[in-house]
Amino acid sequence: MIKLAINFLSAPLYSFTAFCILFVLAMKRMDIVGTKKFGMGLLIFTLVIFGWMVSDPVFFSVISLPDNIPIIILNALVFWSTWFSLYKGHQNDLRIAAGEPPIEGTPENREKVWAWPNLVYTELFCIIACTIFLIVWAIFFKAPLEEPANPTWAPNPAKAPWYFLGLQEMLVYFDPWMAGVVLPVLIIVGLIAIPFIDINPKGNGYYTFAERKYAIAGFTFGWLALWIFLIQIGTFLRGPNWTFYGPFEFWDSHKVVAENNVNLSEFFWIKGLNVALPKNIFVREIMGIILTGVYLVAVPFYVTKRWGQDMLSRMGGIRYYLLVFLVLGMMSLPIKMYLRWFFFLKYIVAMPEFELNL
Amino acid sequence: MSEGFAKKVANTQVWKAIFRHGPPNNARNRAAVVAGNVFLHLHPIKLKKSGVQLGYTWCMGGLTFFIFLSLTITGVLLMFYYRPTAEYAFTDIIGLREHVPLGIMRELHRWGAHLMVITVWIHMFRVFMTGSYKPPREFNWGVGVILLVLTMLLSFTGYLLPWDQLAIWAITVGSNMAKATPFMGNGGPGAMLARIGDFVMVSDKNDVRFQLLGGRFVGEAALLRFYILHCVFIPLVVAVLIAIHFWRVRKDGGISAPL
């Protein structure tokens, strides 16, 4: 019963929405999230749930695949690093609010110490710990090896390595040219551009949340919701034919899912105006083209006019519009996801004639 | 007694020939041990206490580097046993598994590769959360992003080498994306515009995917390409970039700290 409910609720629509809501709440209540109590509580809660889920044979069979072990380690480290950095940030925020320097800036911590032994021993410790960890991992989990390569028989599902599964999951919502080329390029360019866009001089060299709220919220949203979360879905919840399977659902390759997604042009001409699709491609796709234009031009224009003047003059045009463009690119993914879930929308602009589907 | 013994050892000609100074238990020798050792001299001699603390850097950059080094070593050992041809690749891996006693090299290499992807991500997250990309470290952040991409490409190119079903189909899925590159991939937007009469300029015989795989599908040519990218080309580039990265950490004033 509970398992059926979890199967149902882990569908991307619900789980992603829940994740986003929790994310916003967490960002709003750093006074709760940034405490040891909260960290401990969440850890115990997660471990209990996870332990209970692992006791399910179906879930266990997916999670214990040798190539899925890294994702468990990733999750543990992401969990810890997120909470720990927010915790340290919150501690520093309290100090700063009380007129003290952040912990990294106390006279004691500004003092210079010898690299030998202070730094060298710490590194040695990390190296030894890492080596032991790797050796134990290597002894207990054999590297997988499947049947010899056979170009004529594709396994189902055929999955990319786990670190690309976020991108493969995007393929559900975007065509390969977006999910595989444009969005990755935007991610790389966007990352490199961060230091040049974020001109807030505060929070350089110490953990803080309050002094760079929006930078941290924006970055962690992309990192956790659009990258890590999608990897989880792509790895654990996508079975044959990339169909969604709940965590306790057996990967039955005969599960049929109705695929009746429609293009915006079909919505507009056939359902809306009750006429056949126009022959001319550009007339046919006119709504999508207009909407894309609105999204890329009119929305930023209006938002800037209304709320962005201040920021624009502080940052300068290039920085500001680069930021706007990157945010629009990033948000295009959740937007497309919700359009698909709510309206079964396939493409906003569908021009298979040019392989240009958006 | 042991102290006396240590002193004696430190006074031998052999010790002095190697280390050139006594044990690092006084200021002069502590400076000398770091400055005089080619590996240790990556570090400054003295640095702010805040930057030494594990709670600040999490040692994630350092561990990424360490894992990179151990991957180089285990990788070289694997190369002794592995031939990148469609005929031998798979059986060589089987051989590694069945004929090498206590063999965990392949495991160390594979899990290490996964771990490096993880640590490099967490390192980036740490650098972000401490605001360490802010001036004067903007450039080093950019170098880091390139390293991040290359780390994933290293892992990706290595994924093909066992030449099993997992390998070729994962690479097929991944490299199919290249087909969709606008204008440069055979199935990408705009590619069909590039034709003169009947002559297709961007075909599946010359688009970016073909260049990547050395063919129209993941075959032997792709195996050789990925092998060379994985064992020679990308590691070399990564090594150079890591050198730049470390150099810049020092030149930008060491590990970041409050101004």
Ligand code: HEM
């Ligand atoms: C192969 C990959 C990489 C290696 C081996 C590496 C190694 C290191 C090491 C050893 C440090 C010294 C401090 C520490 O351990 O945290 C460092 C610092 C730094 N890294 Fe990386 N790194 C890599 C990738 C990256 C990436 C992906 C980024 C960011 C996108 C990045 C940005 C930086 C910056 C800005 C610093 C200076 C941090 C500070 O001063 O606090 N690095 N890196």
